[in-house]
Amino acid sequence: MNPAATTDPLAPFDAVMYVTYGGPNGPDDVLPFMRNATAGRGVPDDRLIEVAGHYQRFGGVSPINERNEELRAALAAELAARGSALPVVIGNRNWHPFIKDTLAALAAEGKRRILVLLASAYASYSGCRQYREDLGVAAAELAEAGIELTFAKARPYYTTPGFLAAATDATAAAWDDLVGGDSGSEDRAADSRIAFVTHSIPTSMNANAGPPDYVAQHLAVCEEIVARLHERLGYAPAWDLVYCSRSGPEHVPWLEPDINDHLSELAAGGAAGGDGAAGGATSGGGAVRGVVAVPMGFTSDHMEVVFDLDVEAAETAAELGLEYRRAATVGTDERFVSSLAHVVQEVAAAEQGQDVEAEPGDLGPWPARCRAGCCAAVRHPHAPAPRPTVCGAD
Numbered sequence: 001m002n003p004a005a006t007t008d009p010l011a012p013f014d015a016v017m018y019v020t021y022g023g024p025n026g027p028d029d030v031l032p033f034m035r036n037a038t039a040g041r042g043v044p045d046d047r048l049i050e051v052a053g054h055y056q057r058f059g060g061v062s063p064i065n066e067r068n069e070e071l072r073a074a075l076a077a078e079l080a081a082r083g084s085a086l087p088v089v090i091g092n093r094n095w096h097p098f099i100k101d102t103l104a105a106l107a108a109e110g111k112r113r114i115l116v117l118l119a120s121a122y123a124s125y126s127g128c129r130q131y132r133e134d135l136g137v138a139a140a141e142l143a144e145a146g147i148e149l150t151f152a153k154a155r156p157y158y159t160t161p162g163f164l165a166a167a168t169d170a171t172a173a174a175w176d177d178l179v180g181g182d183s184g185s186e187d188r189a190a191d192s193r194i195a196f197v198t199h200s201i202p203t204s205m206n207a208n209a210g211p212p213d214y215v216a217q218h219l220a221v222c223e224e225i226v227a228r229l230h231e232r233l234g235y236a237p238a239w240d241l242v243y244c245s246r247s248g249p250e251h252v253p254w255l256e257p258d259i260n261d262h263l264s265e266l267a268a269g270g271a272a273g274g275d276g277a278a279g280g281a282t283s284g285g286g287a288v289r290g291v292v293a294v295p296m297g298f299t300s301d302h303m304e305v306v307f308d309l310d311v312e313a314a315e316t317a318a319e320l321g322l323e324y325r326r327a328a329t330v331g332t333d334e335r336f337v338s339s340l341a342h343v344v345q346e347v348a349a350a351e352q353g354q355d356v357e358a359e360p361g362d363l364g365p366w367p368a369r370c371r372a373g374c375c376a377a378v379r380h381p382h383a384p385a386p387r388p389t390v391c392g393a394d
């Protein structure tokens with residue numbers, strides 16, 4: 001028998017683990033989930049209660065778990081089509097299945113080498129190091145029980161051609177819908193804008209996320225999508241990068257503007273609040289009539305998308321008399337899933353000692369193994385000792 005023919009392309013790994021935030025599955029889950037999500041993170045009680053209300057409005061069910069399962073299944077199918085028999089499993093930071101429980105279940109099946117794919121396409125403490133710490137803590141607890149696991153993780157994937165292609169098509173579809181018709185009338189387009197939206201983070205966390213920092217990572221995607229739209233439409237839509245889901249105490253600066261403040265400013269004909277002006281694309285000083293919100297910071301329809309954008313920002317737009325569309329998230333677009341499979345395969349190829357090539361069209365790949373200080377936590381004076389991590393130099 002030829003051993004090469006039976007070798008899994010993802011060898012020497014035993015499993016692929018999609019590591020995500022998690023969310024409640026029913027009304028009784030909401031409060032304990034919120035306590036997990038806010039524990040020791042300086043989120044004020046009134047914010048906890050407010051966000052719990054967002055979940056209860058949806059019957060206590062976050063869409064995240066169903067979306068994650070869809071992506072898990074799509075990625076498993078894509079990896080299987082590429083010849084891998086590895087299981088693809090989910091582990092969450094804040095709700096079942098918890099990271100530690102998933103790892104224990106894998107270990108019980110004799111699986112020891114775990115290839116990790118993080119839910120965030122972008123690097124930041126919340127989207128990168130905090131997950132590496134969650135894994136590090138779980139691994140340390142399992143090690144105490146005599147279970148030794150090893151980990152390697154896929155790199156941030158906002159630069160991948162599949163993510164960019166899917167996000168561009170979603171933006172184009174919502175733009176066409178707003179401005180009317182295939183390429184839209186340029187008149188209609190002139191008083192419409194794109195609001196690219198991502199999760200706000202504290203400005204101190206932004207600075208530690210790079211280089212390129214969190215904002216710069218997002219701007220690279222905005223600029224790429226707008227350049228592709230320019231090619232398709234013959235003109236470049238005006239755009240801004242704005243934020244949603246700010247939490248934390250009032251006195252701590254977070255990335256701004258919030259999407260709702262941004263919409264108010266646009267309706268009033270004020271200056272663009274975001275970063276698009278720096279890209280040279282502005283619609284002049286006039287009031288804006290229509291806005292396309294593009295949730296490019298989220299890969300699927302999380303609560304931030306279905307509440308913060310589809311309910312709250314949509315209501316703000318309606319009150320202001322703005323036409324409003326929300327572009328689809330990339331979800332399980334097959335080009336996106338294919339790029340995810342590619343970044344997963346990059347990890348195995350590196351482990352096998354092969355030269356690892358990014359997909360053609362990648363905007364500039366990140367290293368898979370985090371450098372020292374990558375996405376460093378912002379240390380508070382009374383913060384507990386740093387947590388153990390995996391998948392990096394520190």
Ligand SMILES: CC1=C(CCC(=O)O)c2cc3nc(cc4[nH]c(cc5[nH]c(cc1n2)c(C)c5CCC(=O)O)c(CCC(=O)O)c4C)C(CCC(=O)O)=C3C
Pocket residue numbers: 020021022023024034037038041043047048051062063064119120124126127199200201202245246247248301302303304
């Ligand atoms: C960068 C980033 C991502 C993207 C990367 C990734 O995907 O991981 C993300 C994802 C998510 N955040 C989520 C939910 C929440 N985030 C919170 C709080 C916070 N998020 C932060 C940042 C991020 N968050 C930060 C700096 C905080 C402050 C406290 C802290 O440092 O932790 C809180 C507490 C209440 C509140 O303050 O809003 C909740 C409930 C859900 C689940 C949604 C669903 O159920 O569909 C998802 C996918």
Ligand SMILES: [Fe+2]
Pocket residue numbers: 123124128129370374375
């Ligand atoms: Fe990192």
